[in-house]
Amino acid sequence: MSDRPTVQDTYRKAVKQLDLPPRLLLGPGPSNAHPRVLSALAMPPIGHLDPKYLEIMEEVKDLLRYTWQTANPFTISVSGTGSAAMEATLANMVEPGDKVLIGINGYFGHRLVDMASRYDAEIITFSTDWGKAFTLEEITAAVVQHEPKILALVHAETSTGARQPLEGVGEVCKKHGTMLLIDTVTSLSGVPLFLDAWGVDLAYSGTQKALACPPGLGPLTLSPQALEVLTNRKTPVKNWYLDMSMVSKYWGTGKRVYHHTAPINMNYALREALMLVAEEGLEARWQRHQTVAELLWAGLEDLGLQCHVDREIRLPTLTTVRIPDGVDGATVAAQLMKDYNIEIAGGLGDLAGKVWRIGLMGYNARAENVMLLLAALKKVLF
Ligand SMILES: *Cc1c(COP(=O)(O)O)cnc(C)c1O
Numbered sequence: 001m002s003d004r005p006t007v008q009d010t011y012r013k014a015v016k017q018l019d020l021p022p023r024l025l026l027g028p029g030p031s032n033a034h035p036r037v038l039s040a041l042a043m044p045p046i047g048h049l050d051p052k053y054l055e056i057m058e059e060v061k062d063l064l065r066y067t068w069q070t071a072n073p074f075t076i077s078v079s080g081t082g083s084a085a086m087e088a089t090l091a092n093m094v095e096p097g098d099k100v101l102i103g104i105n106g107y108f109g110h111r112l113v114d115m116a117s118r119y120d121a122e123i124i125t126f127s128t129d130w131g132k133a134f135t136l137e138e139i140t141a142a143v144v145q146h147e148p149k150i151l152a153l154v155h156a157e158t159s160t161g162a163r164q165p166l167e168g169v170g171e172v173c174k175k176h177g178t179m180l181l182i183d184t185v186t187s188l189s190g191v192p193l194f195l196d197a198w199g200v201d202l203a204y205s206g207t208q209k210a211l212a213c214p215p216g217l218g219p220l221t222l223s224p225q226a227l228e229v230l231t232n233r234k235t236p237v238k239n240w241y242l243d244m245s246m247v248s249k250y251w252g253t254g255k256r257v258y259h260h261t262a263p264i265n266m267n268y269a270l271r272e273a274l275m276l277v278a279e280e281g282l283e284a285r286w287q288r289h290q291t292v293a294e295l296l297w298a299g300l301e302d303l304g305l306q307c308h309v310d311r312e313i314r315l316p317t318l319t320t321v322r323i324p325d326g327v328d329g330a331t332v333a334a335q336l337m338k339d340y341n342i343e344i345a346g347g348l349g350d351l352a353g354k355v356w357r358i359g360l361m362g363y364n365a366r367a368e369n370v371m372l373l374l375a376a377l378k379k380v381l382f
Pocket of ligand 1: 083086158159186207
């Protein structure tokens, strides 16, 4: 006889009813999903070519266009999280040897470099400190010097809490034949964002941050010019799953062609999340994020804590707080979780061990959450 457990034993041990703690997710994402979004997620799936589902896709496209302030016909949700949409952007635009200029002021700039290198781009980077943003002069100098095919910037650096101002960048890019690519994962619906007015050609996002939807989809939009670049590629897109020349035949308005089965329920959830954005109104939603973040900043100051990022470029969706000398940041975060079911996060890369990261995104951007966190933080710290 062997000591190995039988298949039946393994099964009995593994499966118990899900028992989840009621966490308040005030870290860099995921954020708590809105109850209406969760209800939508629980609706019965229908076919991915069902006429009703095709209607839902059109609604998702329309609502995304509103949320991003763009008229781009190609505005879809990529199957996968924000990183899938990020990779789709580069995979579809980059051919071997293409010049891609990337601004690095945090973790996600590095991720863009890693991804672009896998599609054999000629990568040029320019950098600033984690927590700072680039000036228009710095960006202009880099574009003028290199005249790249793509300039990539992170609008909301979740690793640092800094917002990259984008006014004027699009004009510089146009003059030099450069496409502007921006990461809007932590800004979409939480921070003022005007893709068309700012001359952005390529943008992607994720569902689980300010959209208050579970992780699982990556919104993606391509300008008509970017679509032309895709159509005129000399080489096929080197990623079958993320090949937008094929995926567009499913998301387009002509006869729908099967590529892969859409995550049906996630698209119900995204549609509901975007409807909530439209019901509230973008400007009111941006203002809510700002007001609630200011309440947090004032409360942190009262506790004697210091924010890492200058106020003019501080993101309302993600605040980095300097960990005071003599305090172990990880212990404090663990205590908040254990005693109060509140999740916050520590720093990444250059800011590891130096800051806490506090997210106030989407459904969570509410005064009562700020008051609860401040009270809990005070208990744990003093
Ligand atoms: C979260 C995040 C991503 C990646 O999204 P995933 O959903 O984790 O794949 C990319 N960029 C930024 C700025 C992010 O905050």
